Amino acid sequence: MEFSLTDPFLWETVIQGLLFGGVLALLSLGLNLIFGVIDVVWICYAELIMLGMYTIFFLYTHYGLPLPVSFAGGILMVAALGALLHQLVIRPILHTEPINQLLVTGGVLFFLQGLATMMFSVEFRNIGISFGSVEAGDMFFPVSRIIAFVVSLVAVACLWLFLKKTYLGTAIRAISQDRDVMPLMGVSPRKIYLVTSALGGGLAGLGACLLVMLYDIHPAIGLTFGPIVFMVCVLGGLGNMFGGFIAAFIFAEFIALGGFYAEVEWGYVLAFVFFIVMMFIRPQGLLGTRN
Amino acid sequence: MLRLENVSAGYGTFQALFGVNLEVRGGEAVAVIGPNGAGKTSLLRVISKVIPLNGGDIAMEDKSLADVPAHRIIELGIAHVPEHRRLFPRLTVEENLRMGAFVNGARSRYDERLAYVYDLFPHMKERRHQLAGTMSGGEQQMCAIGRGLMSGPKLLLLDEPSAGLAPVIVQQVFDLVRRIREEGYTVLIVEQNIQQVLKVVDRAYLLEVGRIKMSGPARDLLENDEVRRAYIGL
Numbered sequence: 118m119e120f121s122l123t124d125p126f127l128w129e130t131v132i133q134g135l136l137f138g139g140v141l142a143l144l145s146l147g148l149n150l151i152f153g154v155i156d157v158v159w160i161c162y163a164e165l166i167m168l169g170m171y172t173i174f175f176l177y178t179h180y181g182l183p184l185p186v187s188f189a190g191g192i193l194m195v196a197a198l199g200a201l202l203h204q205l206v207i208r209p210i211l212h213t214e215p216i217n218q219l220l221v222t223g224g225v226l227f228f229l230q231g232l233a234t235m236m237f238s239v240e241f242r243n244i245g246i247s248f249g250s251v252e253a254g255d256m257f258f259p260v261s262r263i264i265a266f267v268v269s270l271v272a273v274a275c276l277w278l279f280l281k282k283t284y285l286g287t288a289i290r291a292i293s294q295d296r297d298v299m300p301l302m303g304v305s306p307r308k309i310y311l312v313t314s315a316l317g318g319g320l321a322g323l324g325a326c327l328l329v330m331l332y333d334i335h336p337a338i339g340l341t342f343g344p345i346v347f348m349v350c351v352l353g354g355l356g357n358m359f360g361g362f363i364a365a366f367i368f369a370e371f372i373a374l375g376g377f378y379a380e381v382e383w384g385y386v387l388a389f390v391f392f393i394v395m396m397f398i399r400p401q402g403l404l405g406t407r408n
Numbered sequence: 409m410l411r412l413e414n415v416s417a418g419y420g421t422f423q424a425l426f427g428v429n430l431e432v433r434g435g436e437a438v439a440v441i442g443p444n445g446a447g448k449t450s451l452l453r454v455i456s457k458v459i460p461l462n463g464g465d466i467a468m469e470d471k472s473l474a475d476v477p478a479h480r481i482i483e484l485g486i487a488h489v490p491e492h493r494r495l496f497p498r499l500t501v502e503e504n505l506r507m508g509a510f511v512n513g514a515r516s517r518y519d520e521r522l523a524y525v526y527d528l529f530p531h532m533k534e535r536r537h538q539l540a541g542t543m544s545g546g547e548q549q550m551c552a553i554g555r556g557l558m559s560g561p562k563l564l565l566l567d568e569p570s571a572g573l574a575p576v577i578v579q580q581v582f583d584l585v586r587r588i589r590e591e592g593y594t595v596l597i598v599e600q601n602i603q604q605v606l607k608v609v610d611r612a613y614l615l616e617v618g619r620i621k622m623s624g625p626a627r628d629l630l631e632n633d634e635v636r637r638a639y640i641g642l
Contacts, residue, residue, distance in 0.1 A: 284510055291496045291507050298494040300478035301456060301487075303511035303559070 125255035127377065132258065134373030138366035139266035140327055142273060144342065145349040145361040147199075147320030150276075153356030154293045154313045157207055157218045161226035162321060163343030165202070168229060169195040169325025170334045171237055177244050184246070191329075192322035199318020200311055207314070208307075226339070233336035241333040248330070265327040272323055273362060289313055293356070348392050354405020364403060367391075409434045409469060409594055410455070410486075410563055416463035417454035424450035426618045427464065432563065437585075437595040439626065441602045441639065442615035448598040449491050451615065452565045455596075456481050456488045468563070482511050487561035491568050493552040497541025501532055501551050504540050508558030517560065525554040528587070546577035553584060557593075564588060566597040570604065582608055602639045606630040 121127070148162045159165070172194040176187035206225060210217045248260035280286035292299055292309050299306050332338065349368055353360030368388050375384025395403075412430040416423065424447040432438045440448050453459045455466055457478040466473040468484045476484070487508075495504050505525060509518045526533040529550050535543060540551055549569055556564055569585065570578040578601065586608045589595055599605035606612055606626040614622040614635065622629065629635050 284506065284515060287499065287503050287506055288510060291499060291503075294496045294498055295494055297458075298490060300458060301482065301490060301494075302507045302555075303479050303482040303514075304507075305477070305479040 129256040129258070130373050130377040131370065132256070133262070134370040135366065136258070136262040136266040137373060138369030139269035140262075140324075140331075141345065141349055141369050142362045142365035143265075143269035143320070143327065144324045144346045145353070145365055146273060146276060146358060147317040147324070148346060149350050149353070149356055149358045149361045150289075150313065150320065151317040152350065153358065154289055155203075155207070155211075155310055156215075156293075156356075157211070158222065158347075158355070159202070159317070160219060160222040160347075161202070161229055161339075163339030163346060164226050164229035164233075165195050165198055165318060165321045166325045166328065166342075167233060167334070167336065167339045168198060169322045170329045170338070171233065171242075173325060173329045174242055174244055174334055178242075184244075188326040191325050192319050195322030195325060196315045196319035199321065200315040202318070203311055203314035208310070211310075226343075230336050230339065237336060239336060241335045243333050244329055246330065261330040265330060268323070268327060272320070276320070276358075285309075285312065289316075345388075348389075352392055352395060352402055354402025357402065357404045360402055360404030409436075410596065411467045412451075412455070412464065413467075414464035415451075415454060415461065415466060417450060417459055417461055419450075419459060423462070424459075424618055425454065428615075428618070428620055430613055430620065430623075432594060432596050434562075434594055435592065436611065437589045437597065437609040439605045439609040439612040440596070440598045440615050441600075441605065441612055441629070441635075442621075443639070444600065445617075446615045447618040448600075448615055449567055450618075452488060452490075452567050452596070452598055455486065455565060458488075482559055482561070483513060485560075485562035486565065487556040487559050487563070488565040489552050489556040489567060489569065491571065493545075493548045495540040495548055495552055495555070498539055500537050501540055501543070502536040504551055504555050505532075505558050508555035511559055514559040518558075521558050521560055525557055528557070528591070529554055544577075545573045546580055549573065549577075549581055550584065553588065557588075561593065563594045563596065566595060568598055568600060570599065570601045578604065602635070603630070 148159060151157060151159055169191045173187045173191035176182045176190045177184055182190070202225065206221055207218065210221060248264065250257050250259045251263070280290055288304050288309055292306060296306055299309070345368060349364045350361050352368070353362065353364035371388035371391055372384035375387040410432040412428055415428045416425055418424045428451065440451055442448055450459060454461055457473060457476060461474055468486060471484065473481065496507065505522060509515055509521055514521065531547065532551055532554055535547065540548060543551065553569070566585065570581045573581060582604050585595065585597065589608065597605060597609065606629055609626045611624065612626050612629045613620050614629065622632070
């Protein structure tokens with residue numbers, strides 16, 4: 118194997134990694150938000166995305182709605198699921214041992230997977246849209262990946278602005294620093310948690326919009342990217358959205374370049390090895406402050 | 409303005425207040441003094457409904473607070489500056505102040521209130537982009553009081569504003585309280601620094617083990633032999 122910086126395939130791979138990193142960054146955003154604010158890990162996060170993908174699929178193919186409307190429906194659906202998950206599952210155990218939250222959201226993962234298998238069968242489905250690809254020099258890039266990348270960056274920027282500039286966003290950041298003082302500000306912590314859960318769900322729904330353009334839908338699809346999303350969050354420092362953003366690109370490049378020099382599976386192996394090594398060096402994550 | 413009648417409150421099975429009667433009239437500054445563990449903080453916390461009211465009644469301008477949840481108290485014109493200041497350490501000074509104006513009624517007047525607070529505490533304006541957690545204790549107290557003023561309250565509850573501060577800073581904090589009074593706010597302040605606080609308020613209540621032991625004009629309590637012996641150490 119030859120190493121050459123003028124190799125267009127190498128550059129294509131690097132840029133592919135970058136595009137994939139953007140999607141990973143978006144996927145990690147909702148999970149990080151929930152953890153950072155509510156201090157709960159939604160183990161079933163990827164399954165919410167899976168349900169969002171099905172929602173979009175059925176709205177688009179069975180009900181014949183335009184794609185943007187189907188996307189909006191998917192986002193709303195997962196936002197509602199996020200709020201429901203919080204209200205029904207998280208809230209009753211919010212003040213118990215953290216292990217309970219892992220177990221119970223882990224349980225929801227299998228429940229949702231089983232539910233999807235029963236309702237939709239294990240058949241692979243696809244919305245059947247091809248956006249084609251663009252050519253730059255000798256390099257080719259699928260348009261769907263470019264769209265996904267741009268949407269991810271825009272979503273990250275919008276979320277940042279929302280958290281930084283609005284009353285609600287400031288309250289969401291504040292509640293993660295001191296929950297008990299919030300009522301004195303006229304803020305109901307319950308309401309903020311519910312809104313945050315819906316927002317986290319909405320971000321998962323947006324992730325579903327992007328993934329539905331890139332991959333087939335099946336009940337176990339959550340397992341194919343759920344662990345990576347989770348590791349992106351941990352590597353960045355759970356709850357630290359900026360850290361997660363950086364970690365997403367690191368992971369994506371590992372996978373892309375590993376796939377370029379060997380096989381795609383080796384990319385994943387390298388990424389996981391890197392993750393494990395990093396966990397020994399910086400257990401709190403790249404930018405994390407917690408232990 | 410604020411009236412407590414036979415108020416009992418506590419945490420779980422622990423009762424902190426036993427049949428407390430207390431009144432704050434409009435424009436007044438009133439102190440609640442007493443030793444550590446007397447229930448002073450609980451008194452403010454039950455007014456804010458952060459802890460439940462177990463007996464008696466609390467009324468703000470003749471409206472009972474019994475059924476008002478904690479996060480709606482501020483809408484009635486009561487701002488609570490809690491013990492240990494409780495700023496959001498990783499938010500900037502200005503973001504902390506913004507949180508003080510979270511309630512709907514206050515948002516529309518945010519710019520006006522912010523200008524007012526910066527006018528009152530020019531030092532906070534210089535520090536507006538600094539993270540609150542990186543400031544000194546005195547500065548944090550200033551920011552906490554400013555955050556309390558952001559909602560434009562009628563009544564300001566101050567919980568131990570001088571606690572944990574260096575002696576020089578303590579003096580500044582009491583000067584600050586005096587200025588807040590001059591601005592026309594009604595103030596209910598809880599303090600362990602009895603000698604100092606009695607110099608800036610009109611009236612005071614002495615709280616011991618959850619019961620009001622004594623009350624009267626601040627001057628009288630300051631000259632009362634029992635108070636002087638037990639709490640001022642003279």
